[in-house]
Amino acid sequence: MTTPDSVVSIEHVDLVRSGRYLLSDISLRIERGQHWVLLGANGAGKSTMLSMLGAVAHPTRGTVRVLGHQLGRVDMRELRAHIGHVNPRYRIDAPLAVRDVVLTGLTNTPDFVPRWSPSAEQIARADELIASLGMQKHSDALWPNLSQGERGRALIARALMAEPQLLLLDEPATGLDLAAREQLLTALDELRERYPSLASILVTHHLEEIPTTTTHAVLIRDGRVIAQGDVADVLTTATISECFDHPIEIHRQRGRWIAQTRVPEPVG
Numbered sequence: 001m002t003t004p005d006s007v008v009s010i011e012h013v014d015l016v017r018s019g020r021y022l023l024s025d026i027s028l029r030i031e032r033g034q035h036w037v038l039l040g041a042n043g044a045g046k047s048t049m050l051s052m053l054g055a056v057a058h059p060t061r062g063t064v065r066v067l068g069h070q071l072g073r074v075d076m077r078e079l080r081a082h083i084g085h086v087n088p089r090y091r092i093d094a095p096l097a098v099r100d101v102v103l104t105g106l107t108n109t110p111d112f113v114p115r116w117s118p119s120a121e122q123i124a125r126a127d128e129l130i131a132s133l134g135m136q137k138h139s140d141a142l143w144p145n146l147s148q149g150e151r152g153r154a155l156i157a158r159a160l161m162a163e164p165q166l167l168l169l170d171e172p173a174t175g176l177d178l179a180a181r182e183q184l185l186t187a188l189d190e191l192r193e194r195y196p197s198l199a200s201i202l203v204t205h206h207l208e209e210i211p212t213t214t215t216h217a218v219l220i221r222d223g224r225v226i227a228q229g230d231v232a233d234v235l236t237t238a239t240i241s242e243c244f245d246h247p248i249e250i251h252r253q254r255g256r257w258i259a260q261t262r263v264p265e266p267v268g
């Protein structure tokens with residue numbers, strides 16, 4: 001597969017299902033080394049957008065190019081092998097050890113494929129990824145015994161096993177306690193430094209869950225982009241209030257974001 005300059009290029013895309021516009025006139029370009037956050041209220045179209053970027057859904061109109069390949073003209077299964085998709089709701093029922101779960105990222109299956117066994121090099125890479133996500137203590141732990149935060153980090157290592165150029169993170173901090181969320185965000189920041197050409201898109205509703213290494217943001221409301229670009233320009237009190245249709249005041253502290261309801265100034 002060629003390495004194009006743009007990891008994602010979307011031009012004037014509509015996505016219509018059951019006669020309804022889930023995405024309208026979306027244009028977006030993501031380059032290597034960029035880390036985007038995709039923000040929007042419930043039902044805004046975030047998962048729909050992610051399924052298009054993950055080569056799961058086709059647009060109804062317009063063009064989507066992912067890793068240089070136009071959706072509709074490429075084997076979607078083959079393309080998906082080059083995209084790391086982290087969904088904390090992904091089910092793994094087999095009682096595999098963490099290292100084995102990470103290794104299943106090579107086959108993108110919820111269990112070991114019969115008659116397949118990883119090479120010594122692949123096992124070493126799994127261990128390196130596990131360590132880079134701060135999970136080395138848990139390499140031999142069984143999946144059912146892991147906490148949700150540990151599973152989240154292991155799933156990121158699993159997604160990276162196939163050396164993707166694009167990493168999609170679908171609400172990776174959902175359900176994590178404060179310490180687990182902070183560990184996850186630190187692990188993501190470290191990962192991005194370690195793999196400088198990786199591009200990523202993280203979906204969230206919560207500004208507190210945006211890693212400090214985020215470079216760009218795109219805000220969607222009712223399937224339309226209302227703002228996109230450099231994260232510092234896009235995340236403002238005005239744009240976030242519009243995006244969530246609620247008066248929200250935001251602040252940035254040491255690279256992280258805080259959001260709260262904007263209290264009107266007392267009159268007089």
Ligand SMILES: Nc1ncnc2c1ncn2[C@@H]1O[C@H](COP(=O)(O)OP(=O)(O)OP(=O)(O)O)[C@@H](O)[C@H]1O
Nearest residue numbers: 017018020022040041042043044045046047048049
């Ligand atoms: N196949 C479909 N046919 C019709 N409507 C759909 C279909 N799939 C999703 N929708 C609707 O499209 C809208 C966008 O859904 P999507 O899951 O992308 O939103 P979201 O921003 O990810 O929301 P959330 O934050 O709640 O997960 C929702 O109103 C949803 O009900």
